Amino acid sequence: MKLSAPLIYGLVASILLVSAPHAEHLPPWVVAVCAMLLAWRTYLNWSGNALPPRWLLLTITLAGVGGILISFHTLFGREAGVALLILLATLKLLELRTARDATVLIQLSSFIIITNFFYSQSIPTALYMMFTLLVIMATWAHMHTGTLALRPRLRIAATLLLQAIPLTLLLFVLFPRVQGPLWGMPQDAYAKSGLDDKMSPGSISKLSLSDAVAFRVAFRNQAPLREQMYWRGPVLWDYNGLTWTQGLEIRSKQPQLDNLASPVDYTVTLEPHNKTWLFTLDMPTQVSVPATLTYDFQVLAKAPVNARMRYDARSQLAYRANVEEAPYQLKRATALPSGFNPRARQLAAEWRNSLPGDEAILQTALRYFNREGFVYTLEPPLLGNHAVDDFLFETRKGFCEHYASSFVFLMRAAGIPARVATGYQGGEYNELGGYYIVRQSDAHAWAEVWLKDRGWVRTDPTAAVSPSRVQMGLNAALPDNAVLPFFARTQSPLLLKLRFNLDAFTNQWNQWVLGYNTERQFAFLTRLGMEDISWQKMAINLLIGSGVLVGLLSLLMLRQLYTHRKDQVQALYLKFCRKLARAGLARAAHEGPQDFAARAARSQPQHAAAIQNITAHYLALRYGSQPGKHGLLALRRAVAAFKI
Amino acid sequence: MSTLLHNVIAQTEQVILGKPHQIRLALACLLARGHLLIEDLPGVGKTTLAHVLARTLGLQFARIQFTSDMLPADILGVSIFQRDSAASGNGEFKFHPGPIFAQMILADEVNRATPKTQSALLEAMEEQQVTTEGITRPLPEPFFVIATQNPTHQIGTFPLPESQLDRFLMRIQLGYPDAQAERGLLAGVERREIVARLQPQMQAAELLALQQQVKQVHASPALLDYVQAILRHTRESARYVHGLSPRAGLSLLAAARAWALLHGRNAVIPEDIQTVLPGVASHRLQSVQDVQTSDGDKLARELIEAVAIP
Numbered sequence: 042m043k044l045s046a047p048l049i050y051g052l053v054a055s056i057l058l059v060s061a062p063h064a065e066h067l068p069p070w071v072v073a074v075c076a077m078l079l080a081w082r083t084y085l086n087w088s089g090n091a092l093p094p095r096w097l098l099l100t101i102t103l104a105g106v107g108g109i110l111i112s113f114h115t116l117f118g119r120e121a122g123v124a125l126l127i128l129l130a131t132l133k134l135l136e137l138r139t140a141r142d143a144t145v146l147i148q149l150s151s152f153i154i155i156t157n158f159f160y161s162q163s164i165p166t167a168l169y170m171m172f173t174l175l176v177i178m179a180t181w182a183h184m185h186t187g188t189l190a191l192r193p194r195l196r197i198a199a200t201l202l203l204q205a206i207p208l209t210l211l212l213f214v215l216f217p218r219v220q221g222p223l224w225g226m227p228q229d230a231y232a233k234s235g236l237d238d239k240m241s242p243g244s245i246s247k248l249s250l251s252d253a254v255a256f257r258v259a260f261r262n263q264a265p266l267r268e269q270m271y272w273r274g275p276v277l278w279d280y281n282g283l284t285w286t287q288g289l290e291i292r293s294k295q296p297q298l299d300n301l302a303s304p305v306d307y308t309v310t311l312e313p314h315n316k317t318w319l320f321t322l323d324m325p326t327q328v329s330v331p332a333t334l335t336y337d338f339q340v341l342a343k344a345p346v347n348a349r350m351r352y353d354a355r356s357q358l359a360y361r362a363n364v365e366e367a368p369y370q371l372k373r374a375t376a377l378p379s380g381f382n383p384r385a386r387q388l389a390a391e392w393r394n395s396l397p398g399d400e401a402i403l404q405t406a407l408r409y410f411n412r413e414g415f416v417y418t419l420e421p422p423l424l425g426n427h428a429v430d431d432f433l434f435e436t437r438k439g440f441c442e443h444y445a446s447s448f449v450f451l452m453r454a455a456g457i458p459a460r461v462a463t464g465y466q467g468g469e470y471n472e473l474g475g476y477y478i479v480r481q482s483d484a485h486a487w488a489e490v491w492l493k494d495r496g497w498v499r500t501d502p503t504a505a506v507s508p509s510r511v512q513m514g515l516n517a518a519l520p521d522n523a524v525l526p527f528f529a530r531t532q533s534p535l536l537l538k539l540r541f542n543l544d545a546f547t548n549q550w551n552q553w554v555l556g557y558n559t560e561r562q563f564a565f566l567t568r569l570g571m572e573d574i575s576w577q578k579m580a581i582n583l584l585i586g587s588g589v590l591v592g593l594l595s596l597l598m599l600r601q602l603y604t605h606r607k608d609q610v611q612a613l614y615l616k617f618c619r620k621l622a623r624a625g626l627a628r629a630a631h632e633g634p635q636d637f638a639a640r641a642a643r644s645q646p647q648h649a650a651a652i653q654n655i656t657a658h659y660l661a662l663r664y665g666s667q668p669g670k671h672g673l674l675a676l677r678r679a680v681a682a683f684k685i
Numbered sequence: 686m687s688t689l690l691h692n693v694i695a696q697t698e699q700v701i702l703g704k705p706h707q708i709r710l711a712l713a714c715l716l717a718r719g720h721l722l723i724e725d726l727p728g729v730g731k732t733t734l735a736h737v738l739a740r741t742l743g744l745q746f747a748r749i750q751f752t753s754d755m756l757p758a759d760i761l762g763v764s765i766f767q768r769d770s771a772a773s774g775n776g777e778f779k780f781h782p783g784p785i786f787a788q789m790i791l792a793d794e795v796n797r798a799t800p801k802t803q804s805a806l807l808e809a810m811e812e813q814q815v816t817t818e819g820i821t822r823p824l825p826e827p828f829f830v831i832a833t834q835n836p837t838h839q840i841g842t843f844p845l846p847e848s849q850l851d852r853f854l855m856r857i858q859l860g861y862p863d864a865q866a867e868r869g870l871l872a873g874v875e876r877r878e879i880v881a882r883l884q885p886q887m888q889a890a891e892l893l894a895l896q897q898q899v900k901q902v903h904a905s906p907a908l909l910d911y912v913q914a915i916l917r918h919t920r921e922s923a924r925y926v927h928g929l930s931p932r933a934g935l936s937l938l939a940a941a942r943a944w945a946l947l948h949g950r951n952a953v954i955p956e957d958i959q960t961v962l963p964g965v966a967s968h969r970l971q972s973v974q975d976v977q978t979s980d981g982d983k984l985a986r987e988l989i990e991a992v993a994i995p
Contacts, residue, residue: 190923630993633956665952666903
């Protein structure tokens with residue numbers, strides 16, 4: 042069979058559509074080579090020139106494989122595998138000669154669809170792939186229907202897809218799940234966090250903000266005030282003059298917490314960030330997943346979070362934390378590197394000498410930030426070697442890191458134990474979904490100061506400079522919206538609503554489609570009324586379900602076939618035709634009964650009378666105005682008696 | 686088959702030699718109350734066929750030779766002022782009917798006339814009436830137009846647009862006679878004389894009755910399925926510029942009914958559809974590939990072969 046030019050265009054389009062999203066992360070040379078090959082094939086199809094010879098294709102193939110080996114140092118694994126697959130699929134277009142090649146290409150492009158989901162599992166990707174699949178199916182339909190026009194071809198493809206949907210749903214719901222991401226190599230969850238386990242204020246002049254969602258929170262009861270929403274992440278103890286780090290983890294005694302009010306319960310859906318931090322409100326007491334609560338109230342998962350994760354947590358918003366702190370911890374919380382920031386040290390010493398106690402120093406420091414012309418900005422000037430001095434006395438422009446860092450420095454210089462806490466602050470309420478969205482741009486750093494009888498007290502110097510940052514969020518704290526990423530900006534109510542709708546939808550998608558793991562599956566099936574769920578039971582249900590679905594679809598198709606056959610007259614006539622066909626007289630599908638009878642009679646003169654008789658009965662029954670029972674009986678007898 | 690029709694066919698075949706199929710198609714077209722377009726070279730017997738049919742069926746006959754300077758009034762008729770009319774004593778306008786007021790019209794070389802004149806004829810064909818100066822006058826019954834058309838690549842022609850081609854139930858070609866028929870033609874008496882001597886085999890009323898009878902011919906569901914399959918194929922296939930219209934479908938069925946009646950059957954069978962299909966569909970189908978040289982007959986044959994009889 043010779044492949045028609047439109048079919049080849051369809052195959053080129055399929056490969057192009059399915060590999061286009063990969064262009065983003067494939068090596069540029071692979072993209073260029075594939076684009077050239079596609080253009081070449083299109084030109085050959087358009088001009089009708091012959092395909093390239095085999096030796097040339099073999100050379101290109103070997104060179105391509107070599108190139109991938111050089112680019113990736115391997116042919117296996119996700120990146121190299123995808124590159125290889127796309128390159129070879131595109132090359133296959135250039136040896137597209139037979140129907141078999143076309144079938145292979147259609148299957149290849151369907152397979153490449155899956156590889157796209159290694160990189161993105163978002164709704165737009167899914168929709169785009171649905172469209173691509175439609176094009177592939179239409180091309181496939183083209184292969185089998187020949188001259189059919191585009192629209193009926195698309196209709197066939199759409200029908201096929203629609204028929205597949207119930208089966209897909211069934212497989213999705215019932216197919217046993219594997220824990221963790223299916224293609225779970227740890228480095229694959231390459232999500233970026235707005236947080237780090239160290240902090241160097243003054244080393245970056247422009248904070249890069251991402252509007253990516255860090256996590257979503259649904260409160261069981263009343264949500265706390267925004268200025269109380271401090272989502273605790275890493276706590277930084279050690280300062281070397283430039284950088285704050287967590288320091289060595291010291292095995293310490295259990296943290297102790299005196300509760301002063303009733304706790305808050307909530308559920309967090311955490312996006313993968315490849316660290317072990319589980320974010321909770323200050324201060325956490327319980328988490329529903331296996332995790333460690335450290336002596337400084339960080340909640341750490343047992344393994345890096347590389348898949349979306351849901352946990353329930355309970356926190357205490359009014360508390361006294363570690364009132365009896367170990368002396369070596371207090372010593373650690375006052376340590377400062379020598380030789381840095383003399384002016385800050387001097388200021389702290391003055392305060393120590395002139396003020397009555399720790400509490401007074403703390404208030405004075407906050408007032409200092411509030412009154413001395415400090416500005417909150419996301420684009421602070423760079424700071425020199427004495428970063429804290431430069432910031433406190435020269436630039437006075439910065440964001441949370443600068444304030445937290447210099448505040449803690451001042452406290453330590455005055456002999457008050459203090460540390461930097463990082464995490465997220467605030468959140469945006471989505472009315473439609475009834476939950477809070479916390480974005481990477483909500484990342485924050487604040488200070489904790491240890492006071493006698495009160496334990497660790499959260500103090501946010503940023504709030505002293507720019508109260509709106511804490512009360513209303515980042516966009517309220519900045520004079521100009523322009524530096525903020527799209528989704529963190531305030532917008533018109535309509536856009537805001539659209540944005541919330543979109544996020545509520547994405548949340549559902551994350552929860553029910555991407556996050557449909559073993560637990561969710563079990564919970565869902567239980568709700569459907571399935572008891573004692575086990576692998577075997579799910580497999581049996583899956584088999585029965587798909588059997589029933591395929592059976593129903595087949596019945597539907599059989600019925601369509603049957604309506605043709607149901608006509609007994611037609612059935613008898615077809616039987617007669619089969620008898621003649623066995624004698625080498627096959628009736629063409631478009632051949633009228635009378636024409637066929639004449640031909641058959643010419644070829645089999647000895648049976649002419651019988652043939653004419655049967656045909657006359659058939660014509661009268663099928664096309665006549667008054668088909669009678671007698672005719673049917675006569676036809677049946679005549680066909681039965683007909684032998685050749 | 687009714688003896689009437691048998692006689693008509695027999696008499697026509699005596700004059701038009703070697704064209705039994707075309708004669709029957711023309712007759713079927715007439716019985717289906719449709720108009721006929723004959724596309725062929727001059728001198729192959731188009732006029733004679735029309736003339737013989739008119740004589741044999743007992744119809745008034747008028748021939749209109751179309752030319753490029755012809756006006757609609759030349760076909761439809763004009764009102765002329767008459768000074769002393771017997772009725773009123775004073776002068777008045779009197780309508781002089783044009784040649785179109787006849788039962789059988791031969792519109793010769795219809796594509797020589799300008800589109801304006803063509804459309805005057807085609808309107809009359811469609812409406813079965815003529816409106817001039819605000820007065821509507823019905824055309825006689827039965828009313829049958831045989832239009833002839835030169836092959837469109839000849840100089841000085843205005844090919845009929847597709848919308849007007851659709852008004853003709855069938856388009857047929859006569860073609861050259863075969864050797865035996867030609868010999869008969871050359872050896873025999875002059876056709877004109879034979880035509881003059883022909884006796885009508887039928888009254889106009891009998892023809893109208895036959896036309897009614899055609900409508901009674903049975904078309905079974907299985908047959909309608911077949912017609913629909915053909916229509917669907919032309920619409921879904923990428924081979925044709927346009928699919929066949931619903932009017933084309935109706936024409937196909939009407940022509941097939943007439944064909945069945947001509948062959949003495951009271952039910953349509955698939956062969957009837959297949960026989961009339963080239964005549965009905967060839968001027969309505971256009972190939973996508975070569976619009977210029979598209980051969981309607983070939984397309985129709987391909988169409989028959991592409992559609993399975995359900």
